[in-house]
Amino acid sequence: MSAIVWIAAVSLAAWLWLLLCQGFFWRTDVRLPSRRGPGDWPSVCVVVPARDEASVLPQSLPSLLAQDYPGQAEIFLIDDGSSDGTGELARDLAKRHGGLPLTVDSPGEPPAGWTGKLWAVRHGISRARVRAPEYLLLTDADIAHAPDSLRELVAAARTGGFDLVSQMARLRVESVWERLVVPAFVYFFAQLYPFRRIAVPGGRTAAAAGGCVLLRTDAAERARIPDAIRQAVIDDVALARAVKNSGGRIWLGLADRVDSVRPYPRLHDLWRMVSRSAYAQLRHNPLLLVGTVLGLAVVYLVPSVALIAGLVTGNLAAAVIGGLAKLVMTATYVPMLRYYRQPPWLALLLPVTALLYLLMTVDSAVQHYRGHGAAWKGRTYARPDAALEEQ
Incomplete structure (x- = not known):
């Protein structure tokens, strides 16, 4: 031949x-598992790291403020050194829309060895722990949630006994390039991290989708989140791996009504x-x-x-x-x-x-190899070992 x-x-x-x-991996029927509302709804703190997100915040933050959650819930938006008025806009949106209590804070520039997002997440979790919540919802500033999103996530976590429940937000597909590239992005991700294997206790496959992660606070403490993954550029996978390796049960699937509002109109x-x-x-x-x-x-x-x-x-x-x-x-x-x-x-x-x-x-x-590293929103991150050498 x-x-x-x-x-x-x-x-x-x-x-x-x-x-x-x-x-x-090619099946798309892995959605939130069967769930029922708990008799007592646990307290939840929502942590939103945000850097230069003024363009998407009016579409996403109101959906968090409007969460129909029966228990106690509060939002902490951590402004990671924005130059476009993200923090001020968030406060204005909270005044206009009402809803869940919102605290806006800033952690300052991240120290060596930390990515900006995880430094903001660390600050948000630190602020949230004062409220002693049972759960943390880590969500990105470009993610819009249906009104019952938080309620459904908590019900799924409680019913299934999961320490981490994550939904892969449906990304925007409107431009020609988005139609060509975006579905394949999720397809390739599922090929690398088959959703059905992620929930298997003791299995090696671990992943989460950083835009929507409900995490038990005690599981975060046990896994030393986010300190244990402070250098991770692909922080969602690293977070899930840390939780699973520390004995936690995790689940990841596709979302029905959790959507990214961030546009990617050009191939660039x-x-x-x-x-x-x-x-x-x-x-x-x-x-x-x-x-x-x-x-x-x-x-x-x-x-x-x-x-x-x-x-x-x-x-x-x-x-x-x-x-x-x-x-x-x-x-x-x-x-x-x-x-x-x-x-x-x-x-x-x-x-x-x-x-x-x-x-x-x-x-x-x-x-x-040109020294640009993983660049995002004005910051460039070196390899983890390089970052350690600089400390």
């Missing part, structure tokens, strides 16, 4: 393994979102980078190349094997497109999207 047939066969084998053995915006942390996901390891690039090429690009090459050259085996691999790949992506209310034919473009993610990952590594 020719080389293209062998490579196509490897790709097909990889897709069959992903289809059947990777926790059914999405590129920055992915590339800022892609190489950190690979632990800044060049061997992992090479393996990832080769893996993406074989799994996502080879099926289309083999199919086209086989049809053009008359190589029936290459065309058939490549076509089967592409069929499996396309079929696994359709459920995510339906979740995002996108047309199924976009699944045919998944190889194009995968190529973009491959280039974003390479660019992330290039920026790292």
